[in-house]
Amino acid sequence: MIDWLLYNPQKPLLFTRPAFWIYFMLVFAVFSLIYKNTFWRNTWLFVVSMFFYYKSSGLFFSLIIASLIVNFLIGNRIFKSQKPWQKKSWVAVSVVYNLGWLVYFKYTYFFSGLMNQWLGTHFEVHDWLLSGINSMWGSHFDAAMIILPVGISFYTFQIISYIIDLYRREVEPIKNILDFGFYITFFPQLVAGPIVRASSFVPQMYQAFRLHKDEAAQGLFLILNGLVKKIVIADYISINFVDRVFDNPMSYSGFENLMAVYGYSIQIYCDFSGYTDIAIGLALWMGFRLHINFNSPYIATNITEFWHRWHISLSTWLKDYLYIPLGGNRKGKIRTYINLFLTMLIGGLWHGANLRFIIWGGLHGLYLAAHKLWLTFIPEQNSKLRVLRIFITFNLVTITWMAFRARSMESVRQMFSQIFNNFKGAFAWEIITAYRLVFILILTAFLIHWLPVKWKDWYRGKFVLMPLYLKIVLTLITVFVVTQFTTAGLQPFIYFQF
16 A cells, blocks of 8 residues: 555556546545535645646656745735836746746757757766755765656646736736645646646636536546547557557558558547546546647648647647747738747747657648738638648648657658658558558547537537436446557557657
């Protein structure tokens, strides 16, 4: 029992592990006894969220506590300051503090590598923070390399949004540090989003618990849907096909490389949207309503619409706190294009300290700018071309995922080389037969994704309204199927690395 309470990097509390669901049942059992008292409800959820983060990140538990204290105090100073320059100064302190940790943990290797390459230096990175702790406390933590804390990109952006919204007077300061901690660390969305705005979440913290039976069923549907997306589809096609090809593209034909690219397109969607489905469902069971983070992105008819449907909490964050402050579309067309490009370039860098992510973000910035330019000449009004526009947008996005997923840009070059020079289409059917279950899952996932929205609403509504015993039967069947697929191996959620 004591061992389970301690951090084990090999056994984090993932939504896909039975240990998490045992943990959640214990959390929910206590929650059901105190939910009518908002203070004790919020405090309990804060405590269990911090434990959840400790089980996911170990020593970095102390880092998030420090961030909570510092930013809570800064937020109060911003609200109480009367002079604009004082408010701006405190905002600057918060942004520098938060981004400083993000840069240290996430980008030290990247920037030191650039410096060594450009200046011919031989700067070696080690974890100076842990070295300092070892010197101060006589501890013996391994400081050979800097390890990225789980979820730091998500909670950093969430804290910054709160600080800026306070400065803009769009929200009131949170009443006490326990409530602030709860807002930042609410465990369903802590380590991989969605990024939650204070304006939508904080008012719910002080409202009485309410949950209609239909909403509870909706939460169950989302949880089961998320588990199927993640384990049955994303993990299976990743382990049994996509990872093999991306890790060694020259060992596979051009057809297999192309299918792996399409496979990754649906894998990353099912992986990330599966996580947020579960997060939204868990939050709903506890009376908190989070906004959707994905809205069938591959039915977008243009790249702008795609970013209105994909990772919505991040895209709106980038728009509100980066694109608009840069000038948005208020300073002429050329500046609009530049602002779009810079926003997506930084969005790419947010995903990872690697040239691949910068290229991925830069390409999306170019796509967005090109779409804006296109609209000045040819407005998109012809509904007859909708399918063609979806096809073009989907393939642009899918091709760009290559830079996002591949180990290096050399791997991307190799994949293109295989696709154009060694396609081997004559063996396509043999390849499909050999990986029949993988291709069935990929095709099924895409077909469901492209179903009309009213069809999806229909079968979701049918689940919500069916008798309790049928919900239990379907839940047991789903759990059984999911359990069978876990034999293929459990994969961490893709966005945990960001």
